[in-house]
Amino acid sequence: MSDTQTTTNITQVGTVIVPVNDQDSAISFYCDKLGMEKRSDVLTFDSAVLDRDTEVTGPIKAEIYLSCDCRDLDLWVRLLDVAPDGTAFNLMSPGLDVQRASYRDLKRGRQLLNPEQIYELTLDRLITSNVFQKGHRIRVQISATFSPNFSRNLHNGELESVSSKMQKANIRIYHDKAHPSHIVLPAVPR
Secondary structure (H helix, E strand, C coil): HHHCCCCCCCCCCCEEECCCCCCCCCCCCCCCCCHHHCCCCCEEEEECCCCEEEEEEEEEEEEEEEEECCCCCEEEEHHHHHCCCCCCEECCCCCCEEEEEHHCCCCHHCCCCCCCCEEEEEEEEEEEEECCCCCCCEEEEECCCCCCCCCCCCCCCCCCCCHHHHHHHHHHEEECCCEEEEEEEECCCC
């Protein structure tokens, strides 16, 4: 396994930091997402089985380093609770768990990506409250679409309101020392 394709254990008390790797899906609020982890266009990370109940309550922050061969993309980051039988429940509110790359800095307006350049995208509007029960796992999923639930990203830099020309996008997620992609979960001591 290469350096950018490793997983890490999730600690169970205090702030949780989960590095992420390389890998489109439609996820709706709190429903079983069993099987999503098998899709080639969804990147999935699971913690070890939790040895005690673990509460995560409050704001979540994801900092993801990525590059792509396109001019724009959407980055979706989801937190899920995985039961011992594999049932996976999405804990995120749709629409808060996404960042359109071209609007990564609203103060500067729309900024298209330069293909193959590495960018840091920060998702800081994420929030949840959940007690992950003993025997469950914490799952983080990353994908690049939520169509048809939200507007599609054409990946070519053109606005979907004036164009229908689509481009396939190859997106790489980094988590090395220079590009430490991670998600921070507010774990509450119990």
